[in-house]
Amino acid sequence: MVWNVRKAAVIGAGVMGSAIAAHLANAGIPCMLLDLEGLADRGIAKLKETKPAPLYDPAFVSRITAGDLDKDLAVLASCDWIIEAVSERLEVKHAVWGKIASVWKPGIVVSSNTSGLSIDAIVSVCGEEMRSYSVVTHFFNPPRYMKLVEVVPCSKSDPTLVKEVATFCRDRLGKGVVIAKDTPNFIANRIGTYAMLATLRAMEKHGLSVEEVDAVTGPLMGRPKSATFRTLDIVGLDTFLHVCRNVREQTDDALEAAAFAAPPLIEELVSRGWLGDKSGCGFYRKD
Numbered sequence: 001m002v003w004n005v006r007k008a009a010v011i012g013a014g015v016m017g018s019a020i021a022a023h024l025a026n027a028g029i030p031c032m033l034l035d036l037e038g039l040a041d042r043g044i045a046k047l048k049e050t051k052p053a054p055l056y057d058p059a060f061v062s063r064i065t066a067g068d069l070d071k072d073l074a075v076l077a078s079c080d081w082i083i084e085a086v087s088e089r090l091e092v093k094h095a096v097w098g099k100i101a102s103v104w105k106p107g108i109v110v111s112s113n114t115s116g117l118s119i120d121a122i123v124s125v126c127g128e129e130m131r132s133y134s135v136v137t138h139f140f141n142p143p144r145y146m147k148l149v150e151v152v153p154c155s156k157s158d159p160t161l162v163k164e165v166a167t168f169c170r171d172r173l174g175k176g177v178v179i180a181k182d183t184p185n186f187i188a189n190r191i192g193t194y195a196m197l198a199t200l201r202a203m204e205k206h207g208l209s210v211e212e213v214d215a216v217t218g219p220l221m222g223r224p225k226s227a228t229f230r231t232l233d234i235v236g237l238d239t240f241l242h243v244c245r246n247v248r249e250q251t252d253d254a255l256e257a258a259a260f261a262a263p264p265l266i267e268e269l270v271s272r273g274w275l276g277d278k279s280g281c282g283f284y285r286k287d
């Protein structure tokens with residue numbers, strides 16, 4: 001199979017889906033951005049507010065067309081690549097992958113941007129042939145700057161296709177690709193989420209403030225300003241919570257399950273609707 005992406009669709013116009021669509025548009029690929037009714041327009045409006053950057057020119061937003069997943073479902077059949085970037089809950093992924101399966105045709109690659117749900121579990125609602133075209137393409141946040149993409153095959157993925165997706169992400173999207181196994185949270189998030197939780201526990205134990213933790217885990221250690229709490233605000237506290245819960249549900253190791261317990265503080269902020277940048281307030285208020 002020689003896979004060429006002339007047109008793509010991204011489902012989920014939230015933090016990641018909108019930014020992935022922008023990255024594709026910047027690479028010259030026309031892109032549909034689909035969400036629940038009316039929400040994709042909101043994603044595009046946010047992209048237009050983004051300041052130009054070396055790897056990002058907001059003018060390319062014109063290559064992105066907004067749509068409603070239910071009304072515009074048929075358009076998926078005209079795309080070469082469908083990227084699912086909806087909320088990190090298996091039942092939501094299943095609902096969306098079931099819809100994709102109803103219009104899917106051989107030749108269309110379907111990938112999930114899941115942070116660490118099992119791709120075999122996600123594709124369980126699809127037929128055998130579609131599974132051979134399905135993988136994870138896990139972009140990191142923000143996709144225009146973060147180099148890494150984890151490509152994770154499911155047990156039925158066609159190995160040639162996996163290579164082609166990896167090559168496309170490297171050569172056309174400028175990414176550094178790692179092929180990972182279908183284990184909870186794959187590689188980078190398994191380590192990154194663990195480190196984040198360890199930092200949160202240390203903060204509580206030693207009575208440190210949010211600003212103190214960001215100060216010592218940021219530029220002073222040679223890391224970006226956004227090292228800990230700013231990163232959580234960028235990621236979205238609800239998404240972080242889902243990622244922690246998913247590992248706990250997928251692991252049969254009691255020590256690991258304990259290590260991935262999210263502190264009550266995160267639960268509290270999420271229950272208040274303080275989800276981070278996307279809701280205007282998390283650990284920090286967004287300007």
Ligand code: NAD
Pocket residue numbers: 011012013014015016017034035036039069084085086087088089092095096113114115116138139140141234235236239278
């Ligand atoms: P988000 O909450 O910002 O956006 C999710 C979007 O999915 C929302 O716009 C929502 O309306 C849409 N959605 C929910 N149910 C839907 C449905 N049934 N049909 C269509 N659209 C629906 O989440 P996000 O942070 O963009 O995360 C999306 C995916 O990317 C998740 O799997 C997440 O784990 C993964 N991810 C997130 C990050 C991050 O830093 N936030 C990084 C890498 C991967």
